[in-house]
Every structure is written in structure tokens, then in C-alpha cells.
Amino acid sequence: MTEHTTATRVLIVDDDPDVRTVITRILQTQGFDVASCATGSEALRSVEAEPPAVALIDLLLEDTPGLVVMNRIKIAAPYTECIVVTGHASQESAIASINLGAFNYVEKPVDKDDLIVTVKAAVGKWSTGKALRQSEERYRALAETAEDFICLVDPSMVILYMNASAARNLNGAPDDFIGKEICEAMAPENAKWMMRHTQEVLSTGSPVRAEEEMSLPSGTMRVSVRCVPVHDESGKVASVHGILRTMDAQKN
Numbered sequence: 001m002t003e004h005t006t007a008t009r010v011l012i013v014d015d016d017p018d019v020r021t022v023i024t025r026i027l028q029t030q031g032f033d034v035a036s037c038a039t040g041s042e043a044l045r046s047v048e049a050e051p052p053a054v055a056l057i058d059l060l061l062e063d064t065p066g067l068v069v070m071n072r073i074k075i076a077a078p079y080t081e082c083i084v085v086t087g088h089a090s091q092e093s094a095i096a097s098i099n100l101g102a103f104n105y106v107e108k109p110v111d112k113d114d115l116i117v118t119v120k121a122a123v124g125k126w127s128t129g130k131a132l133r134q135s136e137e138r139y140r141a142l143a144e145t146a147e148d149f150i151c152l153v154d155p156s157m158v159i160l161y162m163n164a165s166a167a168r169n170l171n172g173a174p175d176d177f178i179g180k181e182i183c184e185a186m187a188p189e190n191a192k193w194m195m196r197h198t199q200e201v202l203s204t205g206s207p208v209r210a211e212e213e214m215s216l217p218s219g220t221m222r223v224s225v226r227c228v229p230v231h232d233e234s235g236k237v238a239s240v241h242g243i244l245r246t247m248d249a250q251k252n
Contacts (some may be wrong), residue, residue: 006123007033008123009050013043013069014085019108023056024113027119040064044072048097053126054119056106059086059093067097074101079129081122085110149223149244152230153198157182160239171217187215197227198240205229205237211247224245 011033014020020036027034036051037043040061047055055073059066070082083105086094094105103122106115149169152161159177162185167174170185177185182195190212197208208227213220223244232238 007031008054009033009035009052010119010123010126011043011046011052011080012036013033013038013040013055013057013061013066015039016058017109019058019085023110023115026110026115030116030120032119032123040066040069040072041067044076047073047076047080049175054081054083054103055120056085058085059084059097067093067100069099070097070102079133081126081128083118083122095246098197147246149242151242153182153240153242155202155237155239157195157198159185166244169216169218189213189215193225194242197225199244201227201229201240202237205231 008031010027012020012023012034014036015025016039017038020038024034024036035046035050037046040063042059043055043212046052055070057066057070057073057138059067066084070084073080073082082097082101084094084097084105085104085108086105087108094102094107097105103125104118106118146163147165148163149166150161150163151159151166154160158179158181162174162177164174166178170177182198183191185191186194193210193212197210200208207229208225210225212223212225214223223246226243226245228241229237229242230241
């Protein structure tokens, strides 16, 4: 019984047919859907047709340098994790490739256990990223249909995202406000408390709840305000997610 019930695609790019065969057999025993190419140009065509989760790329391809192939694959399929395959003599190049975006490297002759562990780790990272992107897409779909005022603000108080409902309340479209500072997008009295709550979240790293009077072109309304920190991979607050919800009927 294989570990993966749904086969995850792995692409091997190596001009040595024996290496391709060995790696293919090892990965197929783990349940992966394996494709292989002998040249960089063939690999790019394969990636454009069906982006793999992971690409194993020989650094010393005959037609195109492996690092060039890796770079082109990352352009064509940004979410594909790349693992370079190298001989001991080119280990420095393999390490340099990690600085250029490779997930990791494996040495020739390929060690079965090392290969499996490295590929599974790369697939794990790819799977996590895929789940996060799907979650973000679902959230964005919900946000776009919500009546709440929803926005995302960076530490410099620039609006990174605004949903349609928020933009409508400000008599515009989301693109009219995204990229602007809060003080440019909102009325001064609204911007003042929104920036205060945002700064508190940035400073403390904790959510903030409040009630405010919001001035709009159509009148004023009482809103509940919730500002939540969004952390980056290092744990720092990278942005603040703001949700404003009407508390009572709009006042004219």
C-alpha cells in the first residue's frame, strides 16, 4: 500500500537515462506520479503542460545549465519545489542553488533513503502552500460577498486589500483604494481611529476590539471594529486584518 492515495506529480530532469530510471523506480514505490525528461527544453514544455509539485534537476545538463532550467521552471510554475541533483564535485553549486530558490539538493549516486526524505519534505512544503492558497481563495470569495467592511493593512498603513462592500461604502471600487494609505482612503475622523487600532495591533501583536462612529458619504453609522494580526513565517506581524460591522441602522 502506498502512502499517497492521490498521486503527486514529480518531474525528473536528467540527461542520464540510468539515473532517470533509478529515481523513477524509487519514487514510484512511494506512490508518486513520476515524469522524466532528458533536456531542459523538454522539461519546460512538461512543466507548462502540467506543473509538478516537485522537480528534480541535474545541475550538469548537456543542453542547458541546471540552474537556468530551475529558474525557468520557477517562472513558469512558481509553486513547484525544485531539488537539484549533483555530484560531490559540484556540491558548492548545489548549495548556491538553495540561495537561488532550490528547496534542497541530493548527491549522486543517489541514496534511496535520502532521496525519499528530501522529496517528501518538498512535497510537504508544496502541499502546505497549496492548502494555504486554497484557504485564501475561499476566504477571498467569502469576503467579496460579505456585507462587512473588510480590509488588510500593512505596517506603513497602506491598504493591501479591500472588499467590494467596503469600497461601495466609500463610493468607489476596491482598486480605487488598494495601494493608498488609510489617511488617503478614509475620511479623517475614520482614518484617525482606524490607524490607532491598527498601530495597537502592530505594537502588541494582539487583536483589538472596539466600537466607533463611522462617517460615510451617505451618513454615519455605529460599527464594531475588530483588528487582527497576520503573522509572517518568522512570527512578526506582517499586516493587520480589519473587519467593520454595522451595529445599528444607518443614521442620516
